[in-house]
Amino acid sequence: MSTCTVESLREAVRELMPQLQADLEHLVRIPSCAFAGFPREPVHEAAEETRRLFAEAGMQTELLPIDGGEPAVVGRVGEGSTRVLLYAHYDVQPAGDLDAWTTPPFEPTLRGGRLYGRGAADDKSGIAMHLGAIRALQRVLGHVPVQAVALIEGEEECGGPLPEYVLEHPEIAQADVIVIADVGNRAIGEPTFVTALRGLVDATVEVRTLPRPAHSGMYGGPAPDALLALIRILDTLRDENGDTTIVPGHPWQGAQADEAEFREELGMRPDQPLLGTGPLTDRLVTRPAVSVIGLDAPPVEGAINAVIPYARAKVSLRLPPGTDTQMAMDALCDHLRDAAPWGVDVTVTPGEQGRGCAIATDGPAYEAARWAMEQAFGKPSAEAGEGGSIPLLAALADVAPGAEIMLMGAEDPGALIHAPDESVDLEELERMVLAEALMLARLGGLLSE
Numbered sequence: 217m218s219t220c221t222v223e224s225l226r227e228a229v230r231e232l233m234p235q236l237q238a239d240l241e242h243l244v245r246i247p248s249c250a251f252a253g254f255p256r257e258p259v260h261e262a263a264e265e266t267r268r269l270f271a272e273a274g275m276q277t278e279l280l281p282i283d284g285g286e287p288a289v290v291g292r293v294g295e296g297s298t299r300v301l302l303y304a305h306y307d308v309q310p311a312g313d314l315d316a317w318t319t320p321p322f323e324p325t326l327r328g329g330r331l332y333g334r335g336a337a338d339d340k341s342g343i344a345m346h347l348g349a350i351r352a353l354q355r356v357l358g359h360v361p362v363q364a365v366a367l368i369e370g371e372e373e374c375g376g377p378l379p380e381y382v383l384e385h386p387e388i389a390q391a392d393v394i395v396i397a398d399v400g401n402r403a404i405g406e407p408t409f410v411t412a413l414r415g416l417v418d419a420t421v422e423v424r425t426l427p428r429p430a431h432s433g434m435y436g437g438p439a440p441d442a443l444l445a446l447i448r449i450l451d452t453l454r455d456e457n458g459d460t461t462i463v464p465g466h467p468w469q470g471a472q473a474d475e476a477e478f479r480e481e482l483g484m485r486p487d488q489p490l491l492g493t494g495p496l497t498d499r500l501v502t503r504p505a506v507s508v509i510g511l512d513a514p515p516v517e518g519a520i521n522a523v524i525p526y527a528r529a530k531v532s533l534r535l536p537p538g539t540d541t542q543m544a545m546d547a548l549c550d551h552l553r554d555a556a557p558w559g560v561d562v563t564v565t566p567g568e569q570g571r572g573c574a575i576a577t578d579g580p581a582y583e584a585a586r587w588a589m590e591q592a593f594g595k596p597s598a599e600a601g602e603g604g605s606i607p608l609l610a611a612l613a614d615v616a617p618g619a620e621i622m623l624m625g626a627e628d629p630g631a632l633i634h635a636p637d638e639s640v641d642l643e644e645l646e647r648m649v650l651a652e653a654l655m656l657a658r659l660g661g662l663l664s665e
């Protein structure tokens with residue numbers, strides 16, 4: 217034990233990194249994909265190994281049964297008046313196309329300071345971040361100066377039942393601060409809080425015009441073409457500039473996205489167009505964005521000269537943070553119905569909805585967190601928006617309305633989460649471990665000037 221200073225914690229985290237890397241590699245070796253059809257043993261092994269690691273860090277641990285799902289790992293440690301919930305998930309995306317991986321997905325490999333493997337970033341880096349922060353505090357202080365509860369879920373990637381569990385068991389989420397370590401900085405070395413998440417609604421639109429295909433030579437002309445009707449409907453989803461108009465948006469106040477970097481992340485040439493008007497970050501975060509994500513129509517191969525009697529499409533609408541999802545779903549469905557041309561029959565079926573989130577950052581814990589990030593990275597933090605919606609967030613905000621929610625983690629844009637060659641930058645992970653340890657110390661009443 218030593219005096220708790222920024223430097224003693226920095227030193228402790230540095231010394232702890234080799235073991236933390238080894239533990240992360242151990243977790244990455246377990247193919248804990250919880251999607252239907254994948255074996256359950258690795259999922260349970262990942263839960264148990266995560267539990268063991270937290271127990272070895274001095275936490276009281278249990279595997280919490282979740283109705284209709286995989287168990288969550290819960291670990292409790294510490295004292296003090298501040299309650300902090302530390303969230304991550306131990307399940308991973310499927311590996312996908314094995315040939316697209318430079319090294320096998322479940323054989324963690326170090327290249328250029330990055331640890332490659334499925335789940336290395338999403339979200340076993342989140343487990344490592346919490347584990348490292350607890351270990352560093354234990355090493356320097358001999359205890360954890362806040363009441364910390366780690367909650368590590370096992371079915372995040374496949375939309376598991378934890379959000380419902382939280383709604384039914386609100387006691388699990390009672391905290392002053394909730395850290396969701398399932399995101400990343402906007403670039404390596406750029407400390408970032410994700411403070412805006414888009415919501416999502418989708419719907420399926422079907423057009424049926426005829427009971428069967430009709431020979432286009434004999435009937436084409438007056439015979440109503442379902443595919444053409446569907447294309448006219450879909451064409452109204454964006455205006456002539458490529459802007460989505462179905463629900464309103466608003467300007468973004470946080471860090472601005474860089475267009476050149478954006479193009480590079482997408483693998484786009486500089487002369488290819490981007491859709492929409494106005495600031496890029498508005499288009500990415502605070503304005504609606506519609507996509508056609510599926511289309512059923514006869515394939516070109518084997519196409520015959522017939523008027524198409526039936527076609528359908530799935531339409532997905534990303535929503536500005538804070539948009540009411542039911543309102544948006546109604547607006548999308550009404551829009552699709554109203555856009556039907558020529559009086560054809562259209563059936564619109566509402567699909568999934570996920571609530572977005574606009575996070576307040578003016579509380580005392582955010583002050584501690586901004587200070588901690590600046591100490592760990594040597595520069596002030598920024599706020600950014602992120603595309604994916606996190607269903608758990610809405611549940612947490614409902615049951616713990618007073619909690620300050622923080623989305624921070626080690627998944628930088630180069631982490632390629634959900635894609636082949638997923639990886640985490642180990643120095644970035646080290647800085648995030650330090651940032652979390654410093655924040656917890658400060659929340660525990662230490663390290664204040």
Ligand SMILES: [Zn+2]
Binds near residue numbers: 305338339372398
């Ligand atoms: Zn994740």
